[in-house]
Amino acid sequence: MRRPFLYPWARRQQAAALHGGPPDFLEYDRGSPTNRLRPPFFHGRGAGWAASLRGVPLILAIESSCDETAVALVRGEAGCAATVLASVVASQIELHRQFGGVVPELASRNHSLHLHALVEQALQQAAVRVGDIDAFAATTGPGLASSLLIGSTAAKALACATRRPFLGINHLEGHLLSPFVGDTQVVAHVALIVSGGHTLLLDVAGAGRYHKLGGTRDDAAGEAFDKVGKMLGMPYPGGPEIEIRARDGNPAAYAFPRSMLHDAHLDFSFSGLKTAVLYTLQREAGKVSVADVAASFQQAVSEILVAKTLAAAQRCGRRTVALSGGVSLNQALREAFAQACGRAGLELVLAAPSLCTDNAAMIGFAALLRHLAGESSPLDGDIHPHLPLL
Ligand code: KG4
Ligand code: ZN
Numbered sequence: 001m002r003r004p005f006l007y008p009w010a011r012r013q014q015a016a017a018l019h020g021g022p023p024d025f026l027e028y029d030r031g032s033p034t035n036r037l038r039p040p041f042f043h044g045r046g047a048g049w050a051a052s053l054r055g056v057p058l059i060l061a062i063e064s065s066c067d068e069t070a071v072a073l074v075r076g077e078a079g080c081a082a083t084v085l086a087s088v089v090a091s092q093i094e095l096h097r098q099f100g101g102v103v104p105e106l107a108s109r110n111h112s113l114h115l116h117a118l119v120e121q122a123l124q125q126a127a128v129r130v131g132d133i134d135a136f137a138a139t140t141g142p143g144l145a146s147s148l149l150i151g152s153t154a155a156k157a158l159a160c161a162t163r164r165p166f167l168g169i170n171h172l173e174g175h176l177l178s179p180f181v182g183d184t185q186v187v188a189h190v191a192l193i194v195s196g197g198h199t200l201l202l203d204v205a206g207a208g209r210y211h212k213l214g215g216t217r218d219d220a221a222g223e224a225f226d227k228v229g230k231m232l233g234m235p236y237p238g239g240p241e242i243e244i245r246a247r248d249g250n251p252a253a254y255a256f257p258r259s260m261l262h263d264a265h266l267d268f269s270f271s272g273l274k275t276a277v278l279y280t281l282q283r284e285a286g287k288v289s290v291a292d293v294a295a296s297f298q299q300a301v302s303e304i305l306v307a308k309t310l311a312a313a314q315r316c317g318r319r320t321v322a323l324s325g326g327v328s329l330n331q332a333l334r335e336a337f338a339q340a341c342g343r344a345g346l347e348l349v350l351a352a353p354s355l356c357t358d359n360a361a362m363i364g365f366a367a368l369l370r371h372l373a374g375e376s377s378p379l380d381g382d383i384h385p386h387l388p389l390l
Pocket of ligand 2: 196357
């Protein structure tokens, strides 16, 4: 029999389980510019505990909208805590890096290559069997069509084979709810989603009750980080690289523009900022400090995001602000939000670092809330590369 493929942390955990020791969990290295194979965000407590919770809905979720293949198992009841039993992510960043961005054909091929092993690994970590699962979920949009198809087809096949419901989940709802994973009660708040493809400001009355307040008129915040990273000669994705270089730079070295900062609307624009960085690099060719440019760019993005989000909270009368998406991993941004919310007397809810970039735990949590509300999706429903949140 072929030995099943296991990622390094899974091998360590399997070995620990065999020898009776506690599982060896790696900390997600936030400082790593690569965010390569990420260890799981795991709250498993062994087979006995899993068995004692039979009857509490259990969801298996798959995320494959872009360049991360992810599987998670999430369990919870209405009005109670939700638990992530397993969450595994295989990132393809190294693969796409040589091309300076995501190559859709390569992404989908690698999703299909790794998905089966990741499902096995997640089931093993959570100490549950396919037959224990109450519903199967997958991201059905927005994202790359060929990538979305891999995860959603797999989840539908599992749902079909086990005669359980299928839930198609909006990737943005996954990010939006990620700061609240763990509690099936989502408090009213203003949410900022900042990822590679989206910058979205929403008023959230509760799970499933969203009102758009603003969005980007050009580049997403993460896209701006990635493009400026490229200008600075950094590998893809530029976001984590800029954060690292900015630590040694002066955030006041360059007065980059804060577009639309004082406009009454709650939209964003990052193309002017990006162009200002380009002109600076052209003007100071050869003598520019990469650290200063990185720090000044990061400072400008942070100021814009903080100011618009706090204005939104004030306008909507919300006392809680939640931050999610890959860019929310940025420590300088997290600190800027913490300080501003502290000054304004607002509660800040941040997604856990392992839930900021793409993962299936957030998809499983969104699916759990919909499952608890009695929802399901048709098996003949399609994927939607441009699926809006509302
Ligand atoms: O949420 P995500 O994994 O994927 C999308 O749904 O788009 O976000 C990826 C984005 C990339 O643009 C990446 O550069 C950015 O998140 N990112 C960061 C950091 N880590 C990831 N941006 C700034 N600072 C970081 N530390
Ligand atoms: Zn995402």
